[in-house]
Amino acid sequence: MAGHTPVLDQFLSSVAELVQNRDGAKLQDFLQIEPPLSEIYQRMIEELRQQHATPQSETALLQRCEALVPRKGSSWTAFPTFVKLYLTFLRDVNVENLLDTYNLLKALLNQCVLALGDSQMGVIVLPTVLYLSKVLAKLAMGLDRRPELIAHILRMEGHTDRDENIEKVTLVEQSANVVREAFIKCLTDRTGNPGPQGKPEGKRIGIYLMANLCLKLLFQCGKLRNAEQMFASISAQSPPLTFFPASQRVTYLYYLGRYLFSNTLFYPAQIALQAAYDQCHRQALSQRHLILSYLIPCNIILGRFPSRALLLRPEAQGLTERFEPLCRLIARGDYIAFRQHLSIGSPAAEWFARKGILLTLRNRCEILVWRSFARKVFIQGGFHGDPQAQAQRGPPPFLYLQKLVVATLWLQSQHAPSNESPSDATAAFNSYGSQIVAEPADPDFSGLSDSPAVGNPDADHELLVKYGDYLAPDGLFDDRGYWHENTHGNLVNGVPEAEDDDRQLDPYGQPDPEANGASPVMREIESILASLLTQGLMRGYLTHRNPRFAIPGARLRGALPTGFPNVWHTISAHEQEDDSVPGWVQPPKPSLGAPALAGGRVVNLQGARPVGVQ
Template identity: 40%
Template sequence: MATPTVEKFLLEVSRVLRERNGPQLQDILVIEPPLPPLYNLMVNELRNAFPSGQDDALEDKCTRALPEYVEMEDGSSWTAFIKFMRQYFCFLRDVNVENLVETFQLLRNLVKQSVNALGHGSMGVVLLPTVIAFSRALTKLTIALHKKPQLIAHLIRRQAADESGSRSTLVDTAADVLRDAFSGCLNDRSVTGAGVGSDGRPMGKKISIYVIANLCLKLYFECDKIRSAEQIFVNIQNGSPPLSLYPASQRVTYLYYLGRYYFVNNHFYRAQLALQSAYDGCHSKCVQQRSRILPFLITACMTLGRFPSQALLRRPEAAGLAEKFLPICRAISRGDLATFRSFFGPEGPHTDYFLRRRLLLPLRDRCEVLVWRSMARKTFLLAGSQGDPGARKAPTFDLHDLLRLTQVLERRSFGQTQKKPIGKTHTNSIFMFQNSQQNGIKPELYVDPDVKGVAEPAGPPEPTMLDIESMVSSLIYQGFLGGFISHRQLRFAIRGAKEKGSLNAGFPNVWEVIKSRSSDAVPGWKRDEVSSVRNGVSRPPGPGMVIHLSGARPAGTPPM
């Protein structure tokens, strides 16, 4: 059966390959509907001449049309491309976008075959734009299916029933293919050295490392597989050219995911560095992306003692954030533990928002330390002793005062989370006695013999001096309080007040403390490296190279 359109199409593919025109190859390998009329003609020819089951004959046709790739001039062969063309035709012939699960399988097979063909040393790079476009489509489709579990419910059920079968999910299978594409770009053997050309641009397939990495990361983050992202960051750290050589959109997207990864792993200083760079590098008009970065950046910064300014919160991308974050900042500054806790309980005004964005635990648990620091500071302001520098008597405050303040706030905090005062009835009474009470009959309380006479607690135990000493010791250890505890006198004494003043010495700036003890290195963020000079010849850094920084001076200082 004649297939003139298919033959014409293969001729066009052959011409584009000869010209090594990757973008044009991507242009003609259309997969997303609606297909242009010419492609519909081709689909009809394929269905008539090569129906399902005739795939080998289809591959023979591709081989006859592209004989130069069976054995190439350099002795290699690129039969993977011929298999890819077969897969492409099968995709066009069989795809039915009404059935998203089948479409997913076909697309995944197509991307897998394209990644195989990408591996060719000299020709693979021509296929790169196509691999990126197809990978993008696969990412989009996988995320859409992940967010509509009803469409893949039967797959999950089948998987559960098949105990001996593979346990990998639909997302896993897509991620495997994308990760292969990423590795294909990262480990491009056709380029030498660090993979950077004389023009300073990444060479060969390395030019697309971050495009593909970002697709992998998007899939991991949208499909709740954030842990898998670690391998991408490790591989980039080990084998990628510096991030700064890549376009802004790729840099910002990558740093956004890197920052979120560190955020999830409670490494807020690194998260803050990556997210701040992503935010600063965003185009000023890309409000959507800026607004995605900001809640994580603000939360990471708050845990480090850096609060958003009014100017930041007035920006369009910060719409709605001031009302959520500013009251928390105020409660931290004031040392108001009760109000602070009220923001994170089930009745907190923005609890749903914080939970959905996974900001609640970092804010609640990490920022409470700062509230305690403020409570200690306020105790000193209200009831501390200024000491006597002349008599070598340090400024102090009584830990009993901090205990008293804590008890007041804890009591208040507990009261705020209860709708009614707690009585000494059993909790089950709310279910058990309603009908009897309605009938005017006094209910007989059942009390289990094992707990007879035991008073129910009226709330959590009140803080004791042991709790206060523990908390103050912890704050001292973290550098947020400058001084020591006199266990005998139960007082906190400020050290260094004579030089810095009692407040500055006793309650150092939190952000400065954290910054001074943190490193600006962020694994996974490949920065510009200093090229080393060996035998008078500068060469780019590479694997196994050791760079000694022992003699490094701060920037701007003159040579010794």
């Protein structure tokens, strides 16, 4: 039998009154868990430890909590269990042991999410779910920075570092999974009017609160692929984002823009990030600075550089020295300096890597560097057309590709080679692979180009030792699919002929440049220009005999605007055919001819003839 517990009695009585009044905000104020707790909570914890410390007394405590729920027409059994877990959490938690605290708090939040699922009473605990989720997220991210505690958890679960086939689930990801369950319950609530015109009511008001917290955790643990289903569910079931407060809209659009950016959907990402920046309060400088950290590189990839006025704003402090050198390198067209600027280990690359945009900038902006390079060479050495020629005569503006080759080799000569690693400045001397970009040799084929000619017994033996599993396997299938043993170790392709050389086995072997009149550098230049033409970043055509880049139709606008159109205008004109942003629910656009206000149109049928009457 329970003893005298005046503070606990008063607490349970107040909770019952709040449930009766459906006052979820005040209930969340009562259910405090973050230290330091006030004196009244300390007295209640002491009563719990004295009167409800045994399993039998916990049963009695659950019975007392069951009285909190109105008995008429309610089966909200998950809530009394949640309150009982809350009280035992206060009684048992030891804030010095962060791991146990995390496990107890996660169990408490799980039970609160179950209580949230009730169709009639669940909305009362929505503020509490959000409060507990924030505390759990803060604790999980703090523990995630303590690797020694994470290792202890793995040992308790029976995993070791040698379990490479088992994907490690971090505490942050576990927390995100719990928050996602709360998000699903908010999203699937049927309170109010469903559809794109229905304003959020009931638990649906928490859709973006829970979504933003879950996205924050997923970005923290790097599991962005788990967010794909969230965005798909929001697109299918959520009310329009405009019905929610500005703080929720800005946060959601920021995470949506980052997600689209990481999935190379740069134009929709730019729209989402720009909307987040425009709707963010002017005095929220740190939030606007964070948005600009991703909005600016997104625009750079699309061909639009930040203006000086933007970089002088207070929220852009510190971004000028990050992005201005990058923009200058792109406009200069120096691909070697660009690659060095964003190379792993360079001073500038560390900040981009910490933001998670380094590889994206390297991969997506290099083609813009080559466009600037080709444009500058065309300005200096291209044929811009004969202004005296008549409209129907004279060749179009063109550029000999050999001039691009010479300019590439000259650019390489302007950069000092590095002694520590292969340098793009010495790529023209490569005997294999690219002669524009230097990459380290594949160690599996190191020294192959320098091996003696095939036909020498010593060379044959050396090749068989290194590549015997390929040249003379243990067996092979014939053309009818039957297996044949190769017990004598014969060469499957026969004995190499005298005129064969080691390049037949060299994956980097280059054909003789004089055989077809095209050097390796020329072929790479052609490939780069073909990519620019395919993407619409340059306009014209290539000729392979006497290689040239020609710009037809340049008489009206000129060679440069025609052959090198504005990158941003080109991309935006193509992307604007479908300006929808995946994951962003907006009110439906009014159809043509329909009134702007909601409601059906009144049609006057006076004088209409019956069907079939002439």
